[in-house]
Amino acid sequence: MIRLLCFFLLAASFEAFGQKPAEPEYPADPDSQKQDGVPAGKITEHKFADSKIFPGTTRDFFVYTPAQYDPEKPAALMVFQDGRSYLKNVPTVFDNLIHKKEMPVTIGVFINPGVVPETSENVLARYNRSFEYDAADGRYAQFLLEEILPAALKDLNVTDDPNLRAICGSSSGGIAAFMAAWERPDSFRRVFTTVGTYVGLRGGNELPVLVRKYEPKPLRIFLQDGKNDNDLYCGSWWVANQDMLASLKWAGYEVNHEWGEGGHNRKHGNAIFPKAMRWLWKDWATKPEITTHSENSKRDRLNFFEPEEDWQLVSFRHGFTEGPAVNREGWLYFSDLEQSKIWKVSPPGKVSLFAENTGHTNGLAFAPDGKTLYGCRREPGGLVAWDTETGEMTVLAKNVKPNDVVAAHDGTVYFSEPRSKKIWMIPSGGGEAKVAGEGYSGVNGVILSTDQSLVFAADYGGRFVWSGQRNPDGTLDFIQPYFHLHLPPASVDVKSHADGMCVSEAGWLLVATQMGIQICDMPGRVHLIVPPPIGERFPSNVVLSG
Structure with a gap:
């Protein structure tokens, strides 16, 4: 026990005193700030504990409803993983961009990862975040579409048109967002990931190859990462995100990116969030359909x-x-x-x-x-x-x-x-x-x-x-x-x-x-x-x- 404790103390010391570069400062986009005359949406908090796909889990989720929401008109949708962490900045950006019609009237659903609660004070809870988010499969998409979104949206009029449904996440939440759209482009076609975990945890390292080999899917994708992102036993986040970008471009996807100097956090992602939203939702009112672009692909499909x-x-x-x-x-x-x-x-x-x-x-x-x-x-x-x-x-x-x-x-x-x-x-x-x-x-x-x-x-x-x-x-x-x-x-x-x-x-x-x-x-x-x-x-x- 003493040796183990010493190890953790040493690890903490290296983390605290290591030569990590200072995190850059990023300029604030005006649409990240509250603006005069812009009506604010409302946020409600909820719990979900009825999953059959991830049995035993409980989680909080939050629903943002913009001031412009009209129950008679289907609203667009955007889903956020690690939902609570987005509540400080996303609603304000949504308020501003919806007000300026740079994005549609959009319901936001902010979902936390599941936890299987401890059964007594002497045991630990089971935290499902990596299991749900990092797995390169369709389970999490199934959970979203069959379980939690029906519960979250039951009293709201939200479109079924995948062209007006977006998804977002950071780190493990980023690969979860990508996989949900990858598995179900009939439900999500606009994707924003920051410091995405496309590395060897639960198969994410295979995605750059599969993106090249799979028949193209109708997706619009924005990637963000920094040169000082994690470099760990399972891979380099910085290299993996560049590999994903190269694969998406090679396969002809509509993809954008923003690289920086930062580490494994959401500072840069938060700073560019309004910019990413403007690009993801561009032409939403006049040309909303997201399509494949075989003319840009280098693959053998043709x-x-x-x-x-x-x-x-x-x-x-x-x-x-x-x-x-x-x-x-x-x-x-x-x-x-x-x-x-x-x-x-x-x-x-x-x-x-x-x-x-x-x-x-x-x-x-x-x-x-x-x-x-x-x-x-x-x-x-x-x-x-x-x-x-x-x-x-x-x-x-x-x-x-x-x-x-x-x-x-x-x-x-x-x-x-x-x-x-x-x-x-x-x-x-x-x-x-x-x-x-x-x-x-x-x-x-x-x-x-x-x-x-x-x-x-x-x-x-x-x-x-x-x-x-x-x-x-x-x-x-x-x-x-x-x-x-x-x-x-x-x-x-x-x-x-x-x-x-x-x-x-x-x-x-x-x-x-x-x-x-x-x-x-x-x-x-x-x-x-x-x-x-x-x-x-x-x-x-x-x-x-x-």
Whole structure:
């Protein structure tokens, strides 16, 4: 105990007497001061202790309502993390900017991090701040949108338009604000972070890379930091913020920044707050929509997708869709695993039933003849084939539990069997199914390379897509965990959920994963990640057509 106490005393001494540079003085913006003739908004204080997402927590929050608020007109919204610390300056800035119409009539919600209270005087409370704020995942955004904001705004008329909803935070609150908008751009599109904690605490250090690789999101972002910010065991805040800026610019985001000489505090951020608000809310009355800017991006997205195109619904009211396969005429076939059906979609987009009572068939693939459809039957098992002209089904392999299937141009059929962690094959010309390759950490989706020389197998429970080289007899050699996939940085579920795959004519591998469609080059590196539609499950499979 004495040694530990001495350590803390020494640490405190170094902190107190270290050669830290003096904090610069920043000029006060006139809109940070109360102005004559400007009506002041009101602030109310509240408590929230009903979270299911962060169970057991209690927290204070505060709501600012501007004097100009009209219950008949939806107001804009801005949410602040570490809310209490903003109450000294933000309401005055809001009063002035709203009065001058440099920002819309805006409700401010100022939220403190959660605390799980101590159960007796002899134990400590659990402080949730880092857990809630630093995690590079969607839990905090879910908490905001599903729990505390509905409670805070229940008596107020606030817009659902994400273009008029902003979010702000400092330090760990900064990364929390960024992640809320990153995960839910359908709810927040204007972001201000000061001395943001984009470092290695709970996955934030991965964000500069993911910003470059993810399909762009419609966000407007203002970053602030100082050269004397923290430099600790988890990284340099100053370097991390510069890295975030470089990544956001590279990816084509609408981004602004203000660098200074200060340390890890809000002095500089407070000083530039009015300036940041003017930029974040610019053109709010005449051109409020925040969009992506593919014309400014250096990414590869334009090699794969049309600019500004979004997801389009093809079919719905299914249990669990899988196994997309396209024939020569452009018809899309897919399985409904739960409802034990196979559907087909014509090139114009008309959906019709192809087969039912399929034994919960999963993966599908067309044979080289373009009319034979292979299927992986779950119950009672076996690899089967349908003649798509007659609808007749044939069992090709029994006593196996296949998951996904692909057919080579020479007629060799490969299928994965997750329970045995093996890739099986039926030789060209037919015959008994046999093992083509083994030694995998796991197998799920299976596909051939564009030149048909390699067989790729996705490991659903791991992070790799394995690659094996085909021999003349169809068996596989030199099997390696070749394609390195991204995993969610702070997810409780650490699996990639790598599932169905397809390849492009140019050799790109597209993999359906928990993070979205990950697009890999031939050397095995992820170039682009396309997230699923907001609010939808991550993709189970992917196919190219046309």
